[in-house]
Amino acid sequence: MSTVTDLLQQVVEGLGSGAVYASLALALVLIHRFTGIVNFAQGELAMLSTYVAWQLVASGMPFWLALPVTLAVSFAGGMLVERIVIRPVQGAPELTVVIVTVGLFIFVNALAGLIWSFTVKDFPQPFPDGALDLAGVRVDWSTLGIIGVVAVVMGLLYLLFQHTSVGLVMRAVACNPASARLSGIRVGRVLMLGWGLAATVGAVSGVLVAPVLFLEPNMMGGVLIYAFAAATLGGFDSPVGAVVGGLFVGVAETLTGAYVDVIGADLKVGVPLVIILAVLLVRPQGLFGRAAVERA
C-alpha cells in the first residue's frame, strides 16, 4: 500500500471517529448556547442512553426500532435533568454550575454501574460488515454509516433551527433570554427543549461509538475529552464549529497515533489536551466563535 493511500486510509478512519466527537460536541454546544453552561455530564448522559438502547435490543427489539425509542427517552431525560438539576442553579456563579454538572457526572456514572454493573457489554453493530473500496482506500460500511447518521442529525437540527417556528423561538432565547421572555416566550420550556435536544444528539454519539468502544459506564469519559477539544476548537457557541472541530480532532488523533511514534496509540489522549491549550492560548473564542466582550 502506497503512502498516499495509507494516509487517506487514516484520514477516513479519523473522520469516522471525528463524526462521533462532532456529535457529542454538538450536544455540548447546544447546551452552551442556550444556557451558557458547559455540561460535564453530557458524555455520561449519552452513556446512559446507550444503556437504554442496549437494554431494548437485549430484550429482543430490533436495533432500528430501539434507536428512535432510545432517542425519545433521551429527549425526555434531558428535559427532566434541566428541570430538576439545572434550573435551581440557573444564574448561579459558574463554579456552582460546573460543580453541579460534575456531581451529575459522578451520579449518572455510578447509577449506570448500579443498574447494569461495571462489566463490559457487547453492543450490536447496526451497520453491515465489509467495506467499500475507493481506489485502494478501505471505507468500512460502519464508518460510512456513522458519518451518514451524524450528517442526518445535523441536517435535521439545521432544518429545526432555521425553518420552523420552534427553532425561531429557540434561537430567540439563545440570543437574548430577557428579551425573549418579554415578548412572551416561555423561556423555561425552551431551555428544557434545548437540553432534551442536546441529550438526543449526545445519545446518537453514544449509540454510534458503543460497538467500537464496547459498552461500560466509563465508555464516554475519553470521548468527552475529545468532544471538549472539538467544541473548544470550533468555538463553544458555534454548531458548525463543533462539527468541523470534531472532524478535525478525529483526524488529528488518528494521524498522530499512526505517524508520530512517540505518541503512539496510548498517548493519543494527549492530543485533545494540546489542541485545547493551543486554541485557548491563540484564539480563545475558537475558529467559528465570537469573542465575548465582558463588562466588569
Next chain:
Amino acid sequence: MNTLTTALGTGRLRWLRAALTVLVAAAVAVGAPFYFAPFQVFQLTMVLLYAVALAGLNLLVGFGGQISLGHGAFFAAGAYTAAVMLDRYDTGHLATLPAAAAGCFLLGLGFGVPALRLRGLYLALVTLSFAVFLPPLLKRLESVTGGSMGLTVDKLEPPAWSGLAEDQWTYFVVLAVTAVALLLARNLLRSRVGRALLAVRDNESAAEVMGVRLALHKTLAFAWSAMFAGVAGCLYTWVIGFVSPDSFSFVLSITLLAGLVVGGLASLYGPLLGAAFVMYVPSVSQDLSEAAPGVVFGLLIITVMFVAPTGLAGLPGRVLGAVTRRLQRTAPLDRTPGAEPAFGAGPVPDAHPKSPAESGPSATVTPADPEVADAEPVGAPPRTEKE
C-alpha cells in the same frame, strides 16, 4: 441572638474558646492512635493526608474562585516524585517532601500561566484533560515510573527510640506535616496574598484597580494549591508504599473536588470534614455495591450545592442562623399587637410587621455565622450569589 453572637464571637471569651478548641483537638489527635486499632489508625492517617490536598484545592477553588478538575494529577506528581526518589536514588523519606513540594509548586506555576487566560470553564477543561492524560503518560515512562506495574517503595519505619508501632509512627509523622500544612494555608489566607486572592475572586476588575497584580496572584494561587496537593501525594507514598498509574485516574481529581464541596468551600476546617468524606464514604458504602460511593457522592454534591452551599463546615452556622432567625421572628410577633397598636386594627395588617422582622435578622445573621466569624480576617462569605 445578640447575646449569643457576643458570647461566641468576641474578645477574651473567643480567644479562650479558640485555645480550648485547639487543646482538645490536639489531645484527641495525639490520643487517637493509642485508642484505635491499626487499620482505623491507617484510615485516620489517610484522612489527614487528604485534608492537605483539600486544603490546597480550597485555596484555589474556595478562596481563589478558579476551578480545577485536575488536582489528582498534582497529587500523583507528588506521589511519583517521592516514589522515584526512594526507588532509584534511595534518598530517604525526609528529602522527598521538599522535593515533591517544590516540584509541584513549579508544575502549578507552569499551569498557572495558561490559567491566567482561562477563566472558569476553560480552566476546568484544561485541568480535566491533564488529569486524563497523566495515567497513560506515567505508564509510558516505564523506565522511570515502573509503567503500569507501578513502584513499590519502603514505608515509614518507626525509629527504635519511639517505641511506636508502624501505623502509629506513620500517623504521627503525617499528623505533624498536616498540622504544619493547615497552619500554612490559614496564615497564607490571612496574609497579603490571601486578601489579594479573595479580592480577585470577588471582583477581578475592582481588585486590579485597587492595585492587586492579577497575573501574579492567580498564578501563585495555582502554584500554592498544586504544592499542597503534591505534599499530600508525597505523604501518600510514605503511607501506602506503592504507586501505580491506576491509583491516580481522573476519578481521584473529581473525588477531591467532591470532597471539598461537601466539606465546605472557603472554610478553614471544611477540608478536614471533606477528607473524612473522601476516606469513609467509599469504604462504608463499598460494602453495598461497587457503584454506591459514586451514587452517594453525586447526590451529595448536587444536594449540597442546592441547599447548603457552605458545605458541612457551614452547616452548624446555617442551622444556628435559621434557629435564631426563627426565635427572632416569634419574638416581635408577640410584641406586635402591643407595640404597634396603630397597625393592630385587623388580621391583614398583622402580616406586615412580620416582614421587616424577617428580613432584618436574615441580613444580620449571615455575616455573624460562627463559621464566617472564625475565618474573620478572611471575611468574605462563601459565594452563593452572583456578584
